[in-house]
Amino acid sequence: MKVGIVGATGYGGLELIRFLHNHPAVDRIELFTSSEEGVLFSSKFGHLVTIVDTPLKKIAYDALEKFDVVFTSTPSGVTSELLPPLVGKGPKLIDLSGDFRLKDLASYEAWYGKKAAPANSVQQSVYGLTEWNTERIRQATLIANPGCYPTAVLLSLLPLIKERLIDPSFLVIDAKSGISGAGNKPSQTTHFSEANENLSIYKVNTHQHIPEIEQALSMFAHVDTTITFNTHLIPMTRGILATSYASVMPGITEAQLIACLKTAYEKHPFLRIVTDANSLGTNRVKGSNYCDILVNVDARTNRATIVSVIDNLVKGAAGQAIQNMNVQFDLPQTTGLDVVPFFI
Ligand SMILES: NC(=O)C1=CN([C@@H]2O[C@H](COP(=O)(O)OP(=O)(O)OC[C@H]3O[C@@H](n4cnc5c(N)ncnc54)[C@H](OP(=O)(O)O)[C@@H]3O)[C@@H](O)[C@H]2O)C=CC1
Ligand SMILES: CC(=O)N[C@@H](CCC(=O)OP(=O)(O)O)C(=O)O
Structure with a gap:
């Protein structure tokens, strides 16, 4: 499975990399940036030097369309514009921001103070609270991953x-x-x-x-x-x-x-x-x-x-996003997520 991550340099993005690196169904991960195109990822995050050796790529529709899954982990107000043209174009879209969670557009604009995503893409989005919406998540092309x-x-x-x-x-x-x-x-x-x-x-x-x-x-x-x-x-x-x-x-x-x-x-x-x-x-x-x-x-x-x-950052963000990806691809929900808590 080929996976793209937009917002890879953020905390949610880094957690996606941590889990997807060990995910048995994921064979390729590409990382996208809005501000640091061409920068070698491991030059920013030295702890990943032996794990991710690719440069950050510019966010571009023709590149994103080719993935099986695109995770977006960007501030609110970004994916409301970025994702609608990609809906139904091929990749499963899993958005970690709040842009597609609220079905009432006026409510989004009132609580987030930003312009809402287009109504049809918000209607198409499926709320990704995995344990409560499994069947709809399985069919979804755009998942609104819940807030933490x-x-x-x-x-x-x-x-x-x-x-x-x-x-x-x-x-x-x-x-x-x-x-x-x-x-x-x-x-x-x-x-x-x-x-x-x-x-x-x-x-x-x-x-x-x-x-x-x-x-x-x-x-x-x-x-x-x-x-x-x-x-x-x-x-x-x-x-x-x-x-x-x-x-x-x-x-x-x-x-x-x-x-x-x-x-x-x-x-x-x-x-x-x-x-x-x-x-x-x-x-x-x-x-x-x-x-x-x-x-x-x-x-x-x-x-x-x-x-x-x-x-x-895990059940509240990247972990649940990957759990949703597992549901979409008929994999056991624990795939790639079966880790022991740190405790200390
Ligand atoms: N932190 C948490 O615990 C949780 C966060 N969330 C939500 O997930 C999303 C990501 O959170 P988090 O990782 O903490 O945020 P961060 O601020 O750590 O990272 C966000 C990343 O988004 C990228 N970005 C910033 N502006 C833009 C833009 N205009 N276009 C495209 N990309 C942009 C940046 O990377 P670059 O400059 O390289 O493009 C940045 O590294 C947010 O919407 C947040 O509310 C949800 C649940 C929990
Ligand atoms: C400690 C802290 O500041 N937490 C953030 C988490 C919210 C978040 O992640 O934003 P969305 O889920 O709306 O995208 C907050 O309370 O706003």
């Missing part, structure tokens, strides 16, 4: 809401991310001296993943609701921990919530239900495509605390 936070939040909440075990009308979600979630372009808030030894909230009640989570709750659990969702930056490189709070429906027990999650994911190798809080942490999934989930019910308040952890 929505992946963590939705995987933990969807089974419980779909089975009406928790009340979806008052969901409060508190999420925290490592700094690589912000990409490789430094900013004031990601500057080491300001992020280190600091914990901060950002995009208060305005995060662009709010409409994405609400849309997916409607799409997969048939619940139309509004959520309270806030995000925090933690001084570490990788990882997301999302904690959701919801009232438990009358008569429902913690054991039933755990059983529901276990049943929902029993055939899904990357989803693990954890029952001991000491065994849950971002280091337990770091570097891997796993999503670990814990649920606990506070008997005093009858509220559930639902916690999930992922590596934002």
